[in-house]
Amino acid sequence: MxxxxxxxxxxxxxxxxxxxxxxxxxxxxxxxxxxxxxxxxxxxxxxxxxxxxxxxxxxxxxxxEGVGPQRQEPEQETLHGRDASIAQALARIEDRKVRAAFRTLIRALTRPV
Missing domain, CATH: 1.10.260.40 (lambda repressor-like DNA-binding domains)
Incomplete structure (x- = not known):
């Protein structure tokens, strides 16, 4: 270096x-x-x-530039169409507890069985 x-x-x-x-x-x-x-x-x-x-x-x-360890940013999925509108709708929910409940529900539904 x-x-x-x-x-x-x-x-x-x-x-x-x-x-x-x-x-x-x-x-x-x-x-x-x-x-x-x-x-x-x-x-x-x-x-x-x-x-x-x-x-x-x-x-x-x-x-x-280029000196030291290089870190790659993790790739993030891009939301399209209906998925994007669902994410936007979730963000517009003002009640923090309701928003958290929806996130919990979504995570539970997407877990592998």
Whole structure:
């Protein structure tokens, strides 16, 4: 993870024609520290990464995209036609207890036997 972030930092800095010394001065660290970040030898703190992103005019996502565990959103069934209108009608029932009773009934009817 540190190596990927460092490589992206280096690529963005170079694309802007900025030296390690200039970037370091702008964010308040030495050019040696910038070297360590770029090589992935030192983990860059979030606060420092925010300053780097601002100085390099890049969103944080540029440095972090695809880094770390990826989570897939569970697929949700899409309601169509009558099913959608039933769900909308259920949502319009104002009495919370009545709405809960209908949900309980629906769950009971859909349980496998």
């Amino acid at each position: 540190d190596v990927v972030v460092g490589l992206r930092l280096c690529a963005r800095r170079r694309s802007l024609g900025l030296s390690q010394r200039k970037l370091g001065e702008a964010i308040g660290v030495s050019f040696q520290q910038i070297q360590r970040y770029e090589r992935g030898m030192t983990r860059i703190a979030v606060a420092t990464l925010v300053r780097v992103a601002a100085e390099l005019d890049a969103p944080l996502s540029f440095f972090l």
